[in-house]
Amino acid sequence: MTLASQRLTLPSRLALFGAGILLALPGIADAATQDNLSIVSGGEIVGSLDAVTEGNHVSVDYRVDNNGRGPKHHEDIDLDASGVPLSYRVTGTSLMGGKVEEQYLWKSGLATWHSQADAGSVKATKPPLYVLNDDSPFAMAIYARASIAARGEEVPVLPGGKLMVSKVRDVGIGDKTAGLAPVSAAVYRVTGLQLAPTYVLFDDKGGLFAVFDADAGGGDMTIRKGYEKAVPTLAKLAGDLDLERVKALQGKLAHRFSGPIRIENVHVFDPASGQRSALSTVVVMRDRIVRVEPQGAPFAQTSETVIDGAGGTLYPGLHDMHSHSTLDMGLFYLASGITATRDMGNDNRFLQELLDRIDAGEIAWPRIVPSGFLEGRSAFSARNGFIPDTLKDALADVNWYADHGYAEIKIYNSFTPEWVRPVAAEAHRLGMRVSGHVPAFDTPDRVITDGYDAIAHLNQLMLGWILKPGEDTRTPLRLTAMSRAGALDLASAPVRKTIALMKSHGTSLDTTAVILEMLLRSNAGERPSFAENFFTHMPIGWQRFRKRSYVDKSDPALRLAYEQGADKTLEVIKLAHDEGIRMLPGTDDGTGLTLLREIELYVKAGLSPAEALRTATLGAEEYFANTADVGTIARGKLADLVLVAGDPTKDIRAIYTPQMVMRGGIVYYPSEIHSALGIAPFASPPKIRPAISANPQTAANVQVRK
Incomplete structure (x- = not known):
């Protein structure tokens, strides 16, 4: 499909928005039109978004499969002449496979909705702008189009809160010499729904060109099909826009x-x-x-x-011992009292640039202790760090990380089990630690003896006592299998063997209990327990997205099993603590507030408040042998x-x-x-x-x- 045919419009039906850009609203074309976009992560296509507009109706298919996870939605939308949804229906599954069935309707002055998070109705003489609980990048384009006419003013949205859309710049994308037809696009910043902005790009005919979040400097974005080669250009744009914003905040708040x-x-x-x-x-x-x-x-x-x-x-x-840094997370961390983090896997170029900016005082950020990410190549590969094809490549990558000041190597799901021992030996020779997931078809006992200094994630430890031979942890099973954890006997021989190995080898445990609570105790329509002390302080979009079941809990017995699995995680924390295993509190999340919950969970598990606070202060620095300074x-x-x-x-x-x-x-x-x-x-x-x-x-x- 050519660029011109991707968005057909009638000049007499164009609407004028913003600073001189003509945007073709969905639903005003006389013929069916299409928006076809790719979901890109780490330089690879991991999904698609295909939208077909006929009259005032839009049909969207959205599918992501990244590292074994991703939403899979079908959306049906009816729009009025100004681009505001009159009805919206979303069906499918969310990130971890939880059921999605969301409906919204405005009719005869009444707006009604039902989602995983909530249900309600509001009288409205004209259609309000409803914000989905389970949305897609195309929904962000709808919000932007429907809000641009406000010219920088905040727009009230249902079921609560305000949205602001502002134009930030015009850009040119594409190069004929690279086989990409040039595109002129306007960049809009959408704020008010989540903790960080989203950027939406429309071409000069009003067609949707790209959508990405503020942290897309690593290259994760939605972009028009055929323009995937332009992702690095837009990733740089994302980094520039976010850097401008966080620099300004640093100047104001430090x-x-x-x-x-x-x-x-x-x-x-x-x-x-x-x-x-x-x-x-x-x-x-x-x-x-x-x-x-x-x-x-x-x-x-x-x-x-x-x-x-x-x-x-x-x-x-405090020290968050499991972070994945983005440019704008620093202030969130600092506001929660977190002055140091351990980055557990990132785009190598981005992290090096981030460290330089922090050292130069350009942006507000805790101190970062970097871990070098090593993954194996498979259909489930995560796309951070390095993916070596041979053991020789893996050893060379370890040396690259050592030369660039990394304190640790992190091994991930698809890594070849037989390579763990030589990689760990090389890392230790260079004065680095080794931690990470237990690779698929490997075991906690083996990685401990092969040289792990810490196991990342409590579930990665517990899977060694839960899984059956041959089960594949490169899939969401590494999380959903925790529904079996409630039946674990912590006095059993397999459990005692692993605990004994951890003690004898001095292996620590990076728990990320809060991210497991987020998964295991999540229930549609309920305030999540992990956020009970800060939920009402958060933006409305953040609140609604987290009032959900991240996994399928339609069966009451399965819901109970997940709850029992969550209870068992606290018992394992107490067991490990009592046995003298060092606990490393981490979050796998960037709000900062979740580390405070992680520490609180240690107290719920049976540690005293002072013991729990020690793990995130002195205990974390003892792990790094850094107590002379902090x-x-x-x-x-x-x-x-x-x-x-x-x-x-x-x-x-x-x-x-x-x-x-x-x-x-x-x-x-x-x-x-x-x-x-x-x-x-x-x-x-x-x-x-x-x-x-x-x-x-x-x-x-x-x-x-x-």
Whole structure:
């Protein structure tokens, strides 16, 4: 199909939107038209989106199969003349196979809807803009088209919240020498639905050209079929747009103070002892702690900025031990008190550029400890890092990661089991650790003896006690098989053998219990348990998407089995802790808030609040042998600090309400960050007394806020 024939329009039916772009609304063409797009991830096509428009009706088929997962929807849409849906029906399955059957209808002044998340009705004299619970990239195009006429104003949407669409630039795509006909496109930013923006590109005839999220710098996007070679160009565009946004946020939200910063009237939490101090003072100069002493000690300087802790608790910055970094996740992490992360697999070029930007102070981000991703080649391959074809290639890749400063190698599902031992040996020779999934058809016991320093994900450990020989963990079975976990006997010989091996080899466990809770305890229409302490603070689109069953729970017995599997994960955490196995709290998620839930889950499993908080502070840094710089609050250490009003050693939920976070001496106020990111704040900033200079002529310049 030629470019011109992909979107047929009538000049008399065109609608004028935005800054001079003529957009052809779906449903105004006299003949059937088509939008055919590819879903691209890691440089490979992993799905498709095909939309056929006839009159005012649009039929969409959307299918993704990436790493064994992906939504598979059919959508039927009826639009009015302005492009607003009058009816919408979505049927199929969601990311992990959960059933999707969503319906929306506006008729005779009444809008009604039913989805996994909710159901309701609202009187409306004209069709409102309904936002789907289970949508597709084509739905984002509908939202954009229906909202562009607002010219930058927020548009109310059903079932709640507001959407804003703004044009950010015009771009030219394609090159005849590369076999791609040139396309002129307008780029629109859609905000208000999720935590990060989505970008929608329309060509100069109004046809949908591409859709991608703010983190598409790695190349994950939906793009017009035949233009897949243009993905790197658009990935760079995505990176540029997101970088502009996060740089601006860094300039607004990062506060730097000249001279010492004195944090007074705080109880300092010591992860080593599990105790809080009497009221104390902590002084920071530049990026280091220079003094920790009892409250009221003499010699406070007028040149110091004073932060009043008001009797709250100051504890070391948290470490998310299972992250996949994107450009805009840094502020979300910092707002939750997370000052360090372990990146567990990424696009290598992107991560190197991100590390450079963080080091240069361009963007707000925790410290990152990078892990080098190694995967095997199969129909289920994940598309991060390297996919070596031979053992020699794998060993060369290990050396590349060592030369680029990676602390660890992460092995994934399709990796050849026989290569684990030599790869681990080479990594250890180079001073690197090894962790990851248990490769398909391998076992936890074998990877432990082959050299794993940590197993990634609690389910990857438990599958060794659950799966039958020959079952394939490259598929969603690695998650859905957790429905069998409730029947596990933790005193059984296989369980005791694996635990003994972990103890004798010093193997740690990267739990990501929160992501398992998200899956196993998710139920359509119910507020998810993993977000019980922050759900109402989140944007409406985020809330609705998570009121769902991620897996098929139509059978009550299966729902019960998943609940029992979730219960068993907490029992395994307590068993491993009691046996002295190091627990590494991680999330596999980028909101920051989920690490706080991960720590809370440790408490629900039976750890004391102090023990749970230790795992995410000192314990994480002990794993990296990095305690000389971070992990506790002491003179000479990096000033990575979190201030909360309560006492997390008594009630772990206090960690959800940080008032101030310091990352290397730079101060952030979570309330400011959350407000800027569309999240309702949790706590107010502490009171601050600016520094006073002895020289009146320079007094105004002592405190510098950026």
